[in-house]
Amino acid sequence: MALLESKKDRGEVRIHESLDELSTDLADYIAELSEASVKERGVFAIALSGGSLIGLMRNLCGAPYNKTVDWSKWYIFWADERVVAKNHVDSNYKLAKDHLLSKLPIVPSHVHSINDSLTAEEAANEYEFVIRQLVRTRVVNVSDVSDCPKFDLILLGMGPDGHVASLFPNHSVLEEKNEWVTFITTSPKPPPERITFTLPVINCAANVAVVVTGGGKAEAARLAIDDDVGPEGLVLPARMIQPAVGKLVWFLDNQAGSKLKSFSQFSK
Numbered sequence: 001m002a003l004l005e006s007k008k009d010r011g012e013v014r015i016h017e018s019l020d021e022l023s024t025d026l027a028d029y030i031a032e033l034s035e036a037s038v039k040e041r042g043v044f045a046i047a048l049s050g051g052s053l054i055g056l057m058r059n060l061c062g063a064p065y066n067k068t069v070d071w072s073k074w075y076i077f078w079a080d081e082r083v084v085a086k087n088h089v090d091s092n093y094k095l096a097k098d099h100l101l102s103k104l105p106i107v108p109s110h111v112h113s114i115n116d117s118l119t120a121e122e123a124a125n126e127y128e129f130v131i132r133q134l135v136r137t138r139v140v141n142v143s144d145v146s147d148c149p150k151f152d153l154i155l156l157g158m159g160p161d162g163h164v165a166s167l168f169p170n171h172s173v174l175e176e177k178n179e180w181v182t183f184i185t186t187s188p189k190p191p192p193e194r195i196t197f198t199l200p201v202i203n204c205a206a207n208v209a210v211v212v213t214g215g216g217k218a219e220a221a222r223l224a225i226d227d228d229v230g231p232e233g234l235v236l237p238a239r240m241i242q243p244a245v246g247k248l249v250w251f252l253d254n255q256a257g258s259k260l261k262s263f264s265q266f267s268k
């Protein structure tokens with residue numbers, strides 16, 4: 001690993017020299033959290049996003065994890081989903097199923113994807129209802145500070161505009177304080193209709209990891225992570241990821257990390 005740094009409010013930053021190195025570290029990190037959570041609670045409730053993240057989780061499908069991880073205890077959720085049919089090429093469920101879930105012995109009834117026969121609003125409401133039931137039975141833990149769900153791990157990607165999940169810059173969805181899952185119909189990244197976890201849910205998770213690769217995201221990564229970035233940074237959804245009690249870890253490659261202050265110090 002090129003650089004590992006802990007920042008006061010911005011969590012732990014891990015910068016990797018290659019995508020292979022990042023994938024190896026990410027798989028290790030997820031496997032360790034799974035083990036700890038299964039030991040403590042008997043289950044592991046993990047929320048996925050779409051995008052390049054899923055491909056970067058590929059090492060989980062091979063040795064040693066295929067044997068060492070207790071897959072029967074995994075419960076899968078989505079931090080955000082595009083409102084399209086589950087077999088549509090844009091579906092985050094399809095992406096995860098094709099590249100990850102179909103290769104792992106996860107119990108089918110533990111996979112909580114959204115209902116693709118509903119409108120965005122209905123799908124968001126129903127997904128929140130499903131999560132409420134699972135919080136009641138503690139398949140999903142409950143926050144220590146509010147009635148919010150406390151996912152064991154929420155995995156996020158970040159766009160070049162600093163969006164995470166389907167929380168886009170300057171969108172009113174960033175102000176949502178009451179709903180756990182909400183919807184948007186005007187996503188600047190297609191497709192336009194999406195459902196998404198809200199900031200309070202993301203910030204109540206026990207662990208949040210943001211996986212960011214490529215030079216096109218270097219400026220957004222700087223604004224999301226570095227100190228003293230000014231007002232431009234403060235409005236970035238990725239900067240609003242501030243777990244109240246949980247732990248935040250950034251997984252970057254060299255290119256995405258290239259504009260961070262600590263990166264230039266490191267590479268001198």
Ligand SMILES: O=C(O)[C@H](O)[C@@H](O)[C@H](O)[C@H](O)COP(=O)(O)O
Pocket residue numbers: 049050051052053080081082092156157158159163164165166189
């Ligand atoms: O459904 C989505 O579009 C995602 O969940 C979204 O938040 C994604 O994670 C980022 O846009 C990063 O995507 P890339 O890693 O592919 O750039």
